Amino acid sequence: MRVLIADDYHEMSRKAAAIVNSQVLLKPDCVLGLATGSTPLGMYRELIRLYQNQAADFSKVTTFNLDEYYGLDKENKQSYAYYMNTHFFNHINIQRENTHIPDGLSADINEACRRYEQRIAEKGGIDLMVLGIGTNGHIGFNEPDTNFIAETHRVMLKKETIQDNSRFFKSAEETPTMAISMGIRAIVQSRMLLLLANGEAKADAIYKTLKGTIRPEVPASIIQIHPNVTILLDRHAAKLLL
Ligand code: PGA
Numbered sequence: 001m002r003v004l005i006a007d008d009y010h011e012m013s014r015k016a017a018a019i020v021n022s023q024v025l026l027k028p029d030c031v032l033g034l035a036t037g038s039t040p041l042g043m044y045r046e047l048i049r050l051y052q053n054q055a056a057d058f059s060k061v062t063t064f065n066l067d068e069y070y071g072l073d074k075e076n077k078q079s080y081a082y083y084m085n086t087h088f089f090n091h092i093n094i095q096r097e098n099t100h101i102p103d104g105l106s107a108d109i110n111e112a113c114r115r116y117e118q119r120i121a122e123k124g125g126i127d128l129m130v131l132g133i134g135t136n137g138h139i140g141f142n143e144p145d146t147n148f149i150a151e152t153h154r155v156m157l158k159k160e161t162i163q164d165n166s167r168f169f170k171s172a173e174e175t176p177t178m179a180i181s182m183g184i185r186a187i188v189q190s191r192m193l194l195l196l197a198n199g200e201a202k203a204d205a206i207y208k209t210l211k212g213t214i215r216p217e218v219p220a221s222i223i224q225i226h227p228n229v230t231i232l233l234d235r236h237a238a239k240l241l242l
Pocket of ligand 1: 036037038039040132133134135138139140
């Protein structure tokens with residue numbers, strides 16, 4: 001496991017973009033797993049800048065996002081589909097048919113989840129999975145007490161996640177309480193993991209993930225068993241490691 005500590009959010013984002021772009025340079029038709037939330041915003045901005053400077057080419061890349069809120073239409077400004085379009089896909093040369101985000105509105109959720117897993121498998125699995133981490137140690141929306149062998153599935157969000165996410169909604173009451181998430185199994189089956197965290201609020205989750213025992217109460221702790229993990233932190237998120 002490599003742990004890289006950047007001075008600040010900007011440097012963390014620049015390095016994250018460089019790692020993702022290296023993957024794309026090495027394998028232009030690679031499969032990327034992508035995260036949403038505030039953490040990767042700077043990385044997406046930097047990848048767009050690289051594309052605009054002709055230093056990145058996403059024309060053959062396939063993407064699978066980690067999660068989506070249950071019950072939100074992709075036109076809804078709080079949906080992760082909307083986030084990915086506005087913060088990344090609209091600004092680069094990716095083929096839309098190569099981008100995948102769990103469908104939060106499907107009439108048959110179980111079938112939609114099964115198809116999502118199947119599409120990942122058909123594409124040969126994920127080469128590089130970009131992960132954020134929740135203050136409670138979740139990855140994707142795999143909340144504490146997660147089933148480590150779960151595949152893509154519907155999850156009930158924990159109180160602290162709803163609270164954390166409510167900053168994007170008018171109130172905690174409007175914040176979705178369920179989501180569709182890629183399971184831990186697909187995450188750890190990815191060939192390389194890149195976990196990003198910035199800010200002091202993540203320091204405790206990062207410490208438990210890296211130094212604690214591997215346990216379902218801290219879903220991210222499972223990455224300790226992965227042979228190819230890069231953890232990229234800013235100084236504040238790394239505070240308890242130093
Ligand atoms: P954040 O969310 O990037 O908005 O902090 C991370 C997560 O919940 O996985």
